[in-house]
Amino acid sequence: MSYHVDKVSWLQKKAQLKKIRERVFVYELHIPKEVEFDALDAKSDHVIICNDDEEPVGTGRLSPDGLISRIAVIQSHRNRDVYASLLNYLVLLASDKGLDNIYVNCILDEVPNFVDNGFLKQGCVFMEAGIPRQKLRCPISAFKTEPFTMLH
Secondary structure, three states, X not given: OOOEEEEEOHHHHHHHHHHHHHHHHHHHOOOOHHHHXXXXXXXXXXXXXXXXXXXXXXXXXXXXXXXXXXXXXXXXXXXXXHHHHHHHHHHHHHHXXXXXXXXXXXXXXXXXXXXXXXXXXXXXXXXXXXEEEEXXXXXXXXXXXXXXXXXX
């Protein structure tokens, strides 16, 4: 199966984006809806990834400061190709905006994947929606997706 990623407008595709994120974050990971959807949604760039049948299977967003977040993929489509496609597209958007660095607020189990790929820890571990996370930074020029597999 192949996939394709497109940049979409939050206002125009809000229902599709929310449906995917609710399914993954709210129902599967039990993140409160009021935490999952925030003021950054209206200010961020959003992407959606669709399968061969044009069904939306995942999404992610890029905040104006370079934070990549809200990467959500329907369970049956969680594979390296989907995550690599989403991440590469979001990094390309960041580069097109002239950003030098990208950031992620990573769950602790995934920190080694990011660190092995050139990300650097920023600050202390913090709690977000009851989940311990580590902020990581990577220069866009050093970004590559080979080690990434299962991101939420």
